Amino acid sequence: MEIREVFARNLKAARQAKGLSQEELAFRAGIDRTYISSLERSVYNASIDVVDRLATVLDVEASELLKRRPETKIKPLC
Amino acid sequence: MEIREVFARNLKAARQAKGLSQEELAFRAGIDRTYISSLERSVYNASIDVVDRLATVLDVEASELLKRRPETKIKPLC
Incomplete structure (x- = not known):
């Protein structure tokens, strides 16, 4: 998986875990909402x-946002 | 510590652990030596x-290069 996609997924997951909208995260990090x-x-x-700026607002380490997670395996039905 | 400094230290440590010169790392990653x-x-x-490109050449995860390590404590002599 491309690193941009890894970051995109982790960013969204961390933002949602924190209960923040894109607007709220953007405001707190001083970044445009469309950029988020x-x-x-x-x-x-x-x-x-x-x-790092986004990680600080989300209370996670910057390295966590670049961490590759194991892909979810889709189990065949039969 | 600023994230750039964290990355700088980890990059240098990973490069040296791999026994690569800046020139060699630059060549393998397709990046200018002065940029490294x-x-x-x-x-x-x-x-x-x-x-991510540098991490791939250095056989580490991209997230490892942004990981904050505990600062080395300097123990007073007396």
Whole structure:
């Protein structure tokens, strides 16, 4: 999986775990809301400064947002 | 510690652990040698694509390169 996609998924999961909307996260991190939306759709190549700023607001380590998680295995029905 | 400095230290440590010069890492990652040098001096704000490309060459996870390590405590002599 591309690192942008890893980051996009982790960002969205951490934001939702924190109960924040994209607007609220954007406001707290001082980043435009459309930029957050683009990051969650893997459109942009974020800088590590932005990753760290978002991580701080989300109370996670920056490294957590780049962590590759095991892919969910889809079990065949039969 | 600023995330750029965290990345700079981890990058240098991972490069040295792999026994690579800046030139060799640059060549294998397809990145200019002076850029590697700048990253190790916290000059630039790397993108996550670059972090991942370097991590791949260094056989580590991209997240490892952004991990904050405990600071080394300097023990007073007396």
